[in-house]
Amino acid sequence: MANYPDGPGYPNGPVGGAVPGTPEQRIDAGKFWAGAAAAALVAALTGLVVTLLVRAFDLVPLAPNWTGEVGLPVRFAIVGFGAALVAALLLYLLLVTTPGGDSFFGWIVGLLILAGAILPFVYDASTGDRIATSLVHLAIGLPILGLLPGVGDRAKVWK
Template identity: 70%
Template sequence: MTSYPGGPGMSGTPGTPTRGIAGGKYWAGAAAAALVTALSALVATVILRVFDLMPLSPNWLPETTVAVRFAILGFIGALIAAGLLYVLLLTTPGGDSFFGWIIGLVTLAMVVVPFAYDAVMADRIATSLVHLAIGLPILGLLPGVADRAAVWK
């Protein structure tokens, strides 16, 4: 468990409660959030394919279906975001607020980037929707995981 000063009026001085993170609980929750993010990307891609839309997938991933490629990206992205949140909570006052802004802006950028591609507009929109399906679970789940893994000592 790692401690960091936390909360209003919590200076981290001797005798003052400090907030820490139960590492095992946090990373188990982060892995579950990564799984949900991967499934969200997979489901979004499958739904778009039902409507005959083809999200533009990265071609540097192993040869798999487009849905699996986005699921892999979502899983990895959620784990990277969990690492970022962990570091922010340990080093930055109000780290969860900064995390929300960082992930929100990265998600916004990823939603806009496909419109710079030279592709059919419907496929660019589909790609943006899959990127949104990856960013929203990260933004919605990881702060809750951190909050529930917090311990006071």
């Protein structure tokens, strides 16, 4: 290994930032997407269970009607599954293209969860139903924010 004036990894190291002979990191796509599917299942089940929980207190979360006659808990399960897969795609793109992509992912998803928690309060509905919707949105977002960065870390391999 070449000896650089300030050592490898320091500002005066080799041009381009790469030290000859050091391994490079990549993402194992199969492992990543298997973990993303598991996280999506957790988010879907969380949406289902929390919706059932708030319904037990006679609260009705606000939900889009694009799912037709499907029951309310199933609607939020579908939303949770889809949101987790979209978040996984975002994380994957950030990990393969952006230095520190997992940090940006945390900020982006955290802000989207916050927006989802605030969004029900712009609609005309009872306060209880708006709070219930906010809780369901938070419950769906937290496993996404908590599980996907770990999936990304465990899918990293060195070549």
